[in-house]
Amino acid sequence: EVVMAQxxxxxxxxxxERAALSCRASQSLSINLAWYQQRLGQAPRLLIYGASIRAxxxxxRFSGSGSGTEFTLTISSLQSxxxxxxxxxxxxxxxxxxxxxxxxxIK
Amino acid sequence: xxxxxxxxxxVKKPGASVKVSCKASNYTFSDYGVTWVRQAPGQGPEWMxxxxxxxxxxxxxxxxxxxxxxxxxxxxNTAYMELRSLRSDDTAMYYCARDPRTSxxxxxxxxxxxxxxx
Numbered sequence: 001e002v003v004m005a006q007x008x009x010x011x012x013x014x015x016x017e018r019a020a021l022s023c024r025a026s027q028s029l030s031i032n033l034a035w036y037q038q039r040l041g042q043a044p045r046l047l048i049y050g051a052s053i054r055a056x057x058x059x060x061r062f063s064g065s066g067s068g069t070e071f072t073l074t075i076s077s078l079q080s081x082x083x084x085x086x087x088x089x090x091x092x093x094x095x096x097x098x099x100x101x102x103x104x105x106i107k
Numbered sequence: 108x109x110x111x112x113x114x115x116x117x118v119k120k121p122g123a124s125v126k127v128s129c130k131a132s133n134y135t136f137s138d139y140g141v142t143w144v145r146q147a148p149g150q151g152p153e154w155m156x157x158x159x160x161x162x163x164x165x166x167x168x169x170x171x172x173x174x175x176x177x178x179x180x181x182x183x184n185t186a187y188m189e190l191r192s193l194r195s196d197d198t199a200m201y202y203c204a205r206d207p208r209t210s211x212x213x214x215x216x217x218x219x220x221x222x223x224x225x
Binding site for chain 2: 043099101
């Protein structure tokens with residue numbers, strides 16, 4: 001199965017700063033990658049699909065880039081509600097697999 | 108708005124089975140797949156399987172083959188996930204999610220906590 005590696009495990013950022021989260025796949029995914037945000041005690045929420053397409057209602061400060069095996073989620077200016085755990089998920093191959101997550105915490 | 112409402116938490120003994128439901132509303136149920144994902148405490152999500160309500164086609168992660176069954180009832184717009192021969196490491200939050208193209212998951216249920224303990 002495709003192994004998804006996210007880095008860093010934890011990212012400490014001040015409000016208003018930019019955050020860049022990395023996701024690496026063990027084989028090429030083309031652009032078949034999604035990003036999710038999970039706040040404490042809540043279900044995951046879709047942010048990005050197709051590597052760079054924002055889901056409905058997602059603010060423009062969230063952007064995704066990359067293709068093949070290297071992907072990045074960028075949050076341009078962190079707001080208080082953005083401190084959460086972020087997961088990438090591949091849907092290029094079966095079974096679908098998720099990364100272990102990056103926790104974005106307040107610095 | 109799209110809603111997926113799951114059943115209440117469950118506590119089961121090792122060796123038992125659990126069946127979790129997921130009732131969908133505010134969209135055409137047969138037009139979208141339903142995926143089940145679980146998340147153990149402090150871990151990332153784990154994809155378990157998928158079903159097409161349109162034709163009943165399923166696909167399961169090999170890890171769960173033979174132990175999980177996903178079904179739908181199109182008369183009530185409800186999906187079900189049954190997991191058998193429960194073990195303590197099956198303790199997790201179980202989520203259903205809408206799956207537009209056997210791909211990403213655009214709407215999620217609130218989750219159902221399944222605790223396996225003797």
